[in-house]
Amino acid sequence: MTDSGNNPAEETRSVIVERVFPHPPEKLWRALTESTLLAQWLMNNDFAPSPGHKFQFRAQPVPQWNGIIDCEVLIVEPMKQLSYTWGTMGMGSVVLWTLTPAEGGTRVRVEQSGFRADQEANYKGAKYGWQRFMGNLEQVVAGLE
Amino acid sequence: MKRVSANPVFRALADPTRRSLFEELTRQGEQTVHALTRYAGVSQPAVSKHLTVLKRAKLVRHRREGRETHYRAQPEALAPLVDWLEHYGAFWRDRFDRLEALLERMDP
Numbered sequence: 502m503t504d505s506g507n508n509p510a511e512e513t514r515s516v517i518v519e520r521v522f523p524h525p526p527e528k529l530w531r532a533l534t535e536s537t538l539l540a541q542w543l544m545n546n547d548f549a550p551s552p553g554h555k556f557q558f559r560a561q562p563v564p565q566w567n568g569i570i571d572c573e574v575l576i577v578e579p580m581k582q583l584s585y586t587w588g589t590m591g592m593g594s595v596v597l598w599t600l601t602p603a604e605g606g607t608r609v610r611v612e613q614s615g616f617r618a619d620q621e622a623n624y625k626g627a628k629y630g631w632q633r634f635m636g637n638l639e640q641v642v643a644g645l646e
Numbered sequence: 647m648k649r650v651s652a653n654p655v656f657r658a659l660a661d662p663t664r665r666s667l668f669e670e671l672t673r674q675g676e677q678t679v680h681a682l683t684r685y686a687g688v689s690q691p692a693v694s695k696h697l698t699v700l701k702r703a704k705l706v707r708h709r710r711e712g713r714e715t716h717y718r719a720q721p722e723a724l725a726p727l728v729d730w731l732e733h734y735g736a737f738w739r740d741r742f743d744r745l746e747a748l749l750e751r752m753d754p
Contacts, residue, residue, distance in 0.1 A: 518738040524749045532748055542744035609745075611738050 515614030523606040526580045533583055533598055544570070548585075550577045556585075572596075587613065655723055658703035663688065664696045668705055671719035678714045 522529060532538045534550040544558040554574045562568035569589065576584035576597075583598040599610045659665050663686060670685050671677060679697070683690045697717055700706045704723045709716050 516734045516738065518735060518742060520742050520746075522746060522749060528749060528752060528754070532745060532752065538748065538752070542748045543741055609742070613734055613738070 515612055517610065517612045519608065519610040521603045521606050521608045526600050526602060526607045529600055529607050529609060530580050530583075534577075548572075548574075550574065550583070552577055654703040655705065658699050658705055661696070661699075663692075664700055667693070667696055668700060668719060671706060671717060672721055676716050676718040678716055680714065682717065 532542065534548070536546055536548050539546055539548055544560050546558045547556045548554075548558075549556065552574050556572050556574070558570040558572065560568040560570070571588045572585045574585045575595070576582050581600055585596055587594045587596045594613050597612045597614070599612075601608045601610075659668065667682055667686060670682065677685075679690065679693060682697070683693045686693050686696075697706060697708070701708065705720055706717050707720055708718075
C-alpha cells in the first residue's frame with residue numbers, strides 16, 4: 502500500500518504487486534489479453550484488447566456481493582502496457598499492467614489505484630465520493646483510543 | 647477478495663447517503679433521527695432504513711429518549727475497512743500464483 506499524488510484533495514491510494522516470471526513477454530501478453538487464458542487465472546470475462554471496449558469480470562457471487570466487476574479498456578500497448586478501469590460495489594479504480602524484460606524472464610507489475618466513487622454511484626447522485634471518505638477514514642480511525 | 651466483499655461494513659458504506667449519514671455522526675456526535683433527516687434531505691423512512699443498515703454493520707448505535715431516537719457513530723467498526731487495500735494486495739498475489747501455474751501449462 503502506497504500513497505500517490507501530491508495534492509491532498511486528490512490523494513488516491515494504490516496497491517502494487519510485482520513478480521518476475523521465467524517466461525517471455527509474448528507469453529505473458531497472451532495470458533493477460535486472451536479471454537480464455539485470462540479466465541483460467543483471473544476470472545471469467547468478455548475482455549477484448551481494444552481501447553474503449555467495455556467488459557466484465559465475473560466471479561462466483563457471495564452473499565454480500567454479486568461477483569461482477571465492470572471494466573473499460575484504457576490502454577493497449579502490446580508486450581508493454583495494459584490498463585482498464587475496475588468498478589465494483591460503488592467503488593472505482595484503475596488497473597495498470599506493465600511488462601518489462603528482466604534477467605531470465607519478464608517482470609510483471611500490477612498497480613491498482615485511485616479507489617473512488619465510480620460512475621454508477623455518481624449517477625445515483627453521490628455528493629460523497631469514496632475518495633474523500635477513504636481520505637478521512639484514517640483520521641477517524643487514528644482518533645480512536 | 648471474498649473476505650473484503652463479504653464485509654458488511656463495506657457493503658453498508660457502499661451507499662453514498664449512508665456514507666454521508668455516518669460521517670455526519672462522526673463529525674457532530676449524537677444526533678436525533680429528525681436532525682439526520684434534515685441533514686440528508688431525504689424522507690424520514692428512507693433515513694431510518696439507512697440507519698438500520700448502518701446499525702446491522704455495527705457502525706452506529708441508538709437509544710430512545712421519549713419520542714426521539716438518538717444515533718451515535720461507532721467508528722471502531724471501521725477498522726476492517728482500513729485493511730481493504732491490503733486485501734487487494736493479497737488478491738493479486740494469489741492471482742499471480744495462478745498465472746504462474748497457467749504459464750507452465752501453456753505452449754512455449
